[in-house]
Amino acid sequence: MLVVDSVSAHYGAIAALHDVSLQVDAGEIVTLIGANGAGKTTTLACISGLHKPRTGRVTFEGKDLGPVPAHDIVRLGIAHCPEGRRVFPRLTVAENLDLGAYIRSDKDGIAADFQRVYDLFPVLGQRKTQLAGTLSGGEQQMLAVGRALMARPRLLLLDEPSLGLAPLIVETIFKVVVALNQQGTTVLLVEQNARMALKHAHRGYVLETGSVTMQGSGAQLLADPRVQAAYLGE
Amino acid sequence: MFETIAQQLLLGLTNGMVFALVALGYTMVYGILEFINFAHGDVFMLSAFFALTLVGAWGVPGLDGATLAGVLLAIVALTTVFGAGVNWSVDRLVYKPLRKAPKLAPLVSAIGVSFVLQNVGLVWGAAKMEVFGGGGQPAAPKSFPALLPTTNLLGGSSLTLQVKDVLVIAASLTVMAGLYVLVTRTKLGKAMRATAQDPQTARLMGIDVDAVIGATFLIGGGLAGFAAVVYALYINTVYYQMGYQNGLYAFTAAVVGGIGNIPGAVLGGLLLGLVRALSDQFIGAQWQPAVLFGILILILVFRPAGLLGSTAREKV
Ligand SMILES: Nc1ncnc2c1ncn2[C@@H]1O[C@H](COP(=O)(O)OP(=O)(O)O)[C@@H](O)[C@H]1O
Ligand SMILES: [Mg+2]
Numbered sequence A: 001m002l003v004v005d006s007v008s009a010h011y012g013a014i015a016a017l018h019d020v021s022l023q024v025d026a027g028e029i030v031t032l033i034g035a036n037g038a039g040k041t042t043t044l045a046c047i048s049g050l051h052k053p054r055t056g057r058v059t060f061e062g063k064d065l066g067p068v069p070a071h072d073i074v075r076l077g078i079a080h081c082p083e084g085r086r087v088f089p090r091l092t093v094a095e096n097l098d099l100g101a102y103i104r105s106d107k108d109g110i111a112a113d114f115q116r117v118y119d120l121f122p123v124l125g126q127r128k129t130q131l132a133g134t135l136s137g138g139e140q141q142m143l144a145v146g147r148a149l150m151a152r153p154r155l156l157l158l159d160e161p162s163l164g165l166a167p168l169i170v171e172t173i174f175k176v177v178v179a180l181n182q183q184g185t186t187v188l189l190v191e192q193n194a195r196m197a198l199k200h201a202h203r204g205y206v207l208e209t210g211s212v213t214m215q216g217s218g219a220q221l222l223a224d225p226r227v228q229a230a231y232l233g234e
Numbered sequence B: 001m002f003e004t005i006a007q008q009l010l011l012g013l014t015n016g017m018v019f020a021l022v023a024l025g026y027t028m029v030y031g032i033l034e035f036i037n038f039a040h041g042d043v044f045m046l047s048a049f050f051a052l053t054l055v056g057a058w059g060v061p062g063l064d065g066a067t068l069a070g071v072l073l074a075i076v077a078l079t080t081v082f083g084a085g086v087n088w089s090v091d092r093l094v095y096k097p098l099r100k101a102p103k104l105a106p107l108v109s110a111i112g113v114s115f116v117l118q119n120v121g122l123v124w125g126a127a128k129m130e131v132f133g134g135g136g137q138p139a140a141p142k143s144f145p146a147l148l149p150t151t152n153l154l155g156g157s158s159l160t161l162q163v164k165d166v167l168v169i170a171a172s173l174t175v176m177a178g179l180y181v182l183v184t185r186t187k188l189g190k191a192m193r194a195t196a197q198d199p200q201t202a203r204l205m206g207i208d209v210d211a212v213i214g215a216t217f218l219i220g221g222g223l224a225g226f227a228a229v230v231y232a233l234y235i236n237t238v239y240y241q242m243g244y245q246n247g248l249y250a251f252t253a254a255v256v257g258g259i260g261n262i263p264g265a266v267l268g269g270l271l272l273g274l275v276r277a278l279s280d281q282f283i284g285a286q287w288q289p290a291v292l293f294g295i296l297i298l299i300l301v302f303r304p305a306g307l308l309g310s311t312a313r314e315k316v
Helices: A040-048 A070-076 A093-100 A107-120 A122-126 A139-151 A167-181 A194-200 A218-223 A225-231 B003-033 B041-058 B063-099 B104-125 B130-135 B163-185 B187-197 B199-204 B207-236 B242-257 B262-282 B285-302
Strands: A004-009 A014-024 A030-036 A056-061 A078-081 A155-159 A186-191 A204-206 A211-215
Touching: A004 A040, A014 A030, A014 A040, A014 A056, A014 A211, A030 A040, A030 A167, A030 A194, A030 B262, A040 A056, A040 A070, A040 A078, A040 A155, A040 A186, A070 A078, A070 A194, A070 B199, A078 A139, A093 A139, A093 B187, A107 A122, A107 A139, A107 A194, A122 A139, A122 B207, A139 A155, A139 A167, A167 A186, A167 A194, A186 A194, A194 A218, A194 A225, A204 A218, A211 A218, A218 A225, B003 B041, B003 B163, B003 B187, B003 B207, B003 B262, B041 B063, B041 B104, B041 B130, B041 B207, B041 B242, B063 B104, B104 B130, B104 B163, B104 B242, B163 B207, B163 B262, B187 B199, B199 B207, B242 B262, B242 B285, B262 B285
Parallel strands: A030 A186, A030 A204, A078 A155, A155 A186
Antiparallel strands: A004 A014, A004 A056, A204 A211
């Protein structure tokens, strides 16, 4: 479904990714783990079009994303839930969700998806008219995920959804991700919380200073002594 | 005494409408780009020259009745389009290539554009048309014919409320209401608000940020064009530096209201118009800038983000 092929990316003269290749098949949860600064966020940005690779190719369902601007990539079926939530703080919860459906015009479908998000995260339903900037961190994360779902993506990119959240809320978010995946959404999950991510993912990649150094099934990586030493604190 | 105050308030209100319309253009662009378009006032000035040119070309002073009304409406519409087009072109030609440059670059360029447009105004002021006084004195103020009815609606009263006052206020309010609906109810409005808060994330929603910026310049320029006709018909004088002075006041109005805040620009514009009229009456016109900017400073001391600007910290 998604193929990242030998991608290198730079910020000015600074190289952030060297020759990164990875693949996500339809129906999978794939996780990308790595330390702070490894290049995880940059990898997602190269997929959603916020950043353009210097070399290499990203293709989605066979289509080369290179020339496609970010605002059109979401139209192809890729929603990116960015690092740090990035909800629109001076818009209400409902307006944020509505913007998630910006690319759509099927009124009935949108209404149904509002309900679906409120069912997944009841607290958002209770706070519809509240400004997003006044929500707690966990609620903002739920809103950011909900907003991404409003685009009805086939591929969902999640960047550190558990960052800075209480364990109970992390559980909630992971439960939702697994449920979404079972309903057919493919997920590429970036996490520093490697244990949680590998436990729930079908496959994983390890990114170190801009390069993929290990890959395998979630269970394999969990059992790998190098992963355990570097990312699981064992 | 009461009559004098009422009369000044009316004058302040009508002038305030013009400030508000121009202030909206500053504030909307600032809201999205965090950039002060110093050339905005000069778009207002060129629009007034454009309207005067149409007045001359169509022999408007000789018309009356329904023909005059129809032609005036056409002038308003065309000048609005003209202002929109000039503002949009300036963005595409000058500011857009500098979008990724340090913030000082577009700012300094805007000051440059302002001078360029003023020079265009000087050249235009030399037009060999009767309405431009034959073009002999490009820098001199040109009189814009008084085309709006001046019938006093209050009949025999010593107070005057002219038809043209009502027209100016009603037309300005209608345009502002239209803008309000556009920003709060339409898809473009949603895109504008999202882009103003977080352009990067707006792109992830599928919003073409570049197109939104273009639309913002179009709308701001259109408001300036509309305001220019209103001003010219009301004040009956246009000159090549009118954009500099009125632009400075309108910009001040936008800051007082809370730069980037749309209702704030309207509030600031009206406030500035009213204070200016009262100060002229009771303190003296020579004190106008001192009084106005003194009040501006006081407001900003107590509310640094402006009257409606948000000071609330947001969670990140
Ligand atoms: N906007 C930027 N400008 C310059 N360097 C950046 C920028 N964003 C990220 N980087 C650098 O690129 C590298 C990868 O960053 P990032 O993709 O954010 O890593 P991660 O998400 O894994 O923490 C880091 O060295 C970081 O400092
Ligand atoms: Mg990151």
